[in-house]
Amino acid sequence: MNHNTKKPDEFLNYFYRVRIKITNQPLIILINIQNVTKSFKGFKAVDDISLTIQPGEYLALLGPNGAGKTTLVEMVEGLQYPDQGNITIKGMNWHQHKAPLRKLLGISLQETKFVDKLTVRETLNLFGSFYDLPKRRSEEIMEAVNLTHKQKTFTVNLSGGQRQKLALGVAIMNTPEILLLDEPTTGLDPNARRELWDILTKLKAQYHTTLILTTHYMEEAQYLCDRIVILDQGKILADGTLEELLDTYERGEIISFTLDKELPGQILSQIPGLHHFINRNERAKGELIVEDITRALPKFLSLVEAHHLEMRRLECRKKTLDDLFVAMTGRRLDE
Numbered sequence: 001m002n003h004n005t006k007k008p009d010e011f012l013n014y015f016y017r018v019r020i021k022i023t024n025q026p027l028i029i030l031i032n033i034q035n036v037t038k039s040f041k042g043f044k045a046v047d048d049i050s051l052t053i054q055p056g057e058y059l060a061l062l063g064p065n066g067a068g069k070t071t072l073v074e075m076v077e078g079l080q081y082p083d084q085g086n087i088t089i090k091g092m093n094w095h096q097h098k099a100p101l102r103k104l105l106g107i108s109l110q111e112t113k114f115v116d117k118l119t120v121r122e123t124l125n126l127f128g129s130f131y132d133l134p135k136r137r138s139e140e141i142m143e144a145v146n147l148t149h150k151q152k153t154f155t156v157n158l159s160g161g162q163r164q165k166l167a168l169g170v171a172i173m174n175t176p177e178i179l180l181l182d183e184p185t186t187g188l189d190p191n192a193r194r195e196l197w198d199i200l201t202k203l204k205a206q207y208h209t210t211l212i213l214t215t216h217y218m219e220e221a222q223y224l225c226d227r228i229v230i231l232d233q234g235k236i237l238a239d240g241t242l243e244e245l246l247d248t249y250e251r252g253e254i255i256s257f258t259l260d261k262e263l264p265g266q267i268l269s270q271i272p273g274l275h276h277f278i279n280r281n282e283r284a285k286g287e288l289i290v291e292d293i294t295r296a297l298p299k300f301l302s303l304v305e306a307h308h309l310e311m312r313r314l315e316c317r318k319k320t321l322d323d324l325f326v327a328m329t330g331r332r333l334d335e
């Protein structure tokens, strides 16, 4: 067998079979994104991205505004086409297999437009009719997304959060194998966000749904997803579980403080296990990234006292994805 003459998909199938033979544990690829690039007037919104997603995986695409999240997701949804590269879903592609792919996917876009003068119930009935679902399904969905009390409300009169719940309801109506949600909780209040997270957690347990979700919220990615892909400027910066991501950058905990005066440089050299100091404001305000907070904090406090400085604010915390993002790009996720 000559590998050089194989097309990428054939090669993958070959690799597949070999892996099955060796490990007896098939590596099943549900969505295969290979070297995908998409440009707008020469600007690369998605820049040579490769990503494979397995069945049942909950994957978060996390990144700041303009990172390329929507562009990437819309290419998986068949709403945009890559300039270069390939996307296959269960081995099918959008050029040849539109109808079966539509059946597989449940989609909620970043901004959903409904027919203004249809009620919540009528909207669900309408979408249900596209999939030949009984009207009973609309009831179930209204209950699942907590909109039963709004069933007679015109969609134009829904609040932003209610509209997002309806969009999720529409996306999950036909119990899709793959759910693609573009910022489903942006603008929701904390309660509504929780409710939505609960719905998605239940879907995973009940139907083994696969999810790709875009978000700016690291808590959302952390809470909901098995795997987090951080995107910035059209490229993948990091890909893994939360623990893996936090471990790829130096481990550590954070002491965040504000003092009344500048922190003398010699203090820093005496703090045990100090990885680095992030200076926020003339050294009166900053963050110490330390190996072990229980060793570093008492020493830091005694040094502050010995130098007659006054502590105005002190906060200790574990590192988060936001810290990782800052370390990689120099910017915060929400900047």
Ligand SMILES: Nc1ncnc2c1ncn2[C@@H]1O[C@H](COP(=O)(O)OP(=O)(O)OP(=O)(O)O)[C@@H](O)[C@H]1O
Pocket (backbone or CB within 6 Å): 040, 044, 045, 063, 064, 065, 066, 067, 068, 069, 070, 071, 072, 110
């Ligand atoms: N149709 C388009 N024409 C021109 N530029 C576009 C188009 N769609 C996207 N872009 C550009 O591509 C980049 C990525 O946009 P995209 O919408 O994918 O980002 P995003 O990560 O979803 O951002 P956000 O978090 O704000 O939704 C942006 O710089 C955007 O201006």
Ligand SMILES: [Mg+2]
Pocket (backbone or CB within 6 Å): 069, 070, 071, 110, 182
């Ligand atoms: Mg977007």
